Amino acid sequence: MGLLDGKRGIVFGIANDRSYAWFITQELVAHGAQCCFTHLPDDKGKMERRCRQAIEELGITDPWLMPCDATKDEDLDAVFAKLKQDFGSIDFVIHSIAFADRQFLQLDYFHKTTRQAWTQALDVSAYTLLAMGQRVANLELMPKGGSMLAMSYYGGEKVCPGYNVMGIAKAALEHTARYLAYELGKKAIRVNTISGGPLRTLAASAVGGISEMFEHMERKSAMRRNITGEEVGRTAVYLVSDLSTGVTGENIHVDAGFSIVGL
Numbered sequence: 001m002g003l004l005d006g007k008r009g010i011v012f013g014i015a016n017d018r019s020y021a022w023f024i025t026q027e028l029v030a031h032g033a034q035c036c037f038t039h040l041p042d043d044k045g046k047m048e049r050r051c052r053q054a055i056e057e058l059g060i061t062d063p064w065l066m067p068c069d070a071t072k073d074e075d076l077d078a079v080f081a082k083l084k085q086d087f088g089s090i091d092f093v094i095h096s097i098a099f100a101d102r103q104f105l106q107l108d109y110f111h112k113t114t115r116q117a118w119t120q121a122l123d124v125s126a127y128t129l130l131a132m133g134q135r136v137a138n139l140e141l142m143p144k145g146g147s148m149l150a151m152s153y154y155g156g157e158k159v160c161p162g163y164n165v166m167g168i169a170k171a172a173l174e175h176t177a178r179y180l181a182y183e184l185g186k187k188a189i190r191v192n193t194i195s196g197g198p199l200r201t202l203a204a205s206a207v208g209g210i211s212e213m214f215e216h217m218e219r220k221s222a223m224r225r226n227i228t229g230e231e232v233g234r235t236a237v238y239l240v241s242d243l244s245t246g247v248t249g250e251n252i253h254v255d256a257g258f259s260i261v262g263l
């Protein structure tokens with residue numbers, strides 16, 4: 001018996017086999033879940049190929065996969081309508097997407113952030129969680145309740161030099177999750193975030209000072225090491241599973257105890 005047997009949901013954010021979403025899917029599937037996926041659309045189809053290849057590496061052939069730019073209402077409408085049409089209901093949504101113009105993710109660049117870069121970062125990285133929750137509620141996609149989960153980072157709580165506007169977006173994401181948790185709680189839909197330690201992904205490579213973040217983790221975290229994608233994936237299993245039915249509006253740090261240390 002798997003912890004997630006009989007549960008089905010959708011994962012946003014697999015770019016390749018280093019993505020947090022990929023590790024989360026690996027662990028969800030290992031515990032019995034069925035996953036649907038989206039990829040960021042692009043003219044040449046490169047994103048779809050990479051996403052499909054990464055999914056297939058997990059042993060999932062012929063995946064349920066749709067294009068979705070989460071800043072476009074029509075893309076989100078199409079994805080959630082298709083989920084409703086194909087399955088009637090789902091049990092979980094994994095939000096593992098973020099974007100900020102890398103030009104502003106350099107050390108000492110926060111004060112140069114333009115209005116457009118700020119708005120874009122908050123739209124892609126935070127508003128989209130609300131947009132997903134809105135569709136889940138409107139379409140009554142989780143009639144028996146369910147779990148929504150988004151990926152955050154410590155830079156949303158404290159200043160991590162170079163993380164800059166993405167830190168503002170993570171603060172907004174974490175609090176969006178709490179407000180959503182409050183309103184959707186009446187429908188037994190839980191909304192939580194995981195604050196994951198740094199992981200070498202495409203998105204992370206855009207952050208100036210990311211190498212220092214890995215070094216800090218090794219020197220200063222309670223466990224004196226970095227974390228793995230699998231560790232975040234297993235926490236996602238907990239949050240999606242019925243082991244956590246009383247947990248909502250939480251931000252769980254999977255950071256080897258980095259955030260508890262004040263030095």
Ligand SMILES: NC(=O)c1ccc[n+]([C@@H]2O[C@H](COP(=O)([O-])OP(=O)(O)OC[C@H]3O[C@@H](n4cnc5c(N)ncnc54)[C@H](O)[C@@H]3O)[C@@H](O)[C@H]2O)c1
Nearest residue numbers: 013015019020040070097098151153198199201202203204
């Ligand atoms: N890597 C880290 O160190 C780290 C640490 C903590 C939290 N996170 C968070 O984890 C999540 C996943 O990032 P990752 O590190 O796995 O990097 P990644 O580059 O593998 O994934 C980011 C994903 O966001 C998607 N995306 C960007 N703009 C989008 C849009 N408009 N519509 C739909 N999808 C869009 C990309 O296609 C990609 O799949 C992000 O929220 C990120 O901030 C990452």
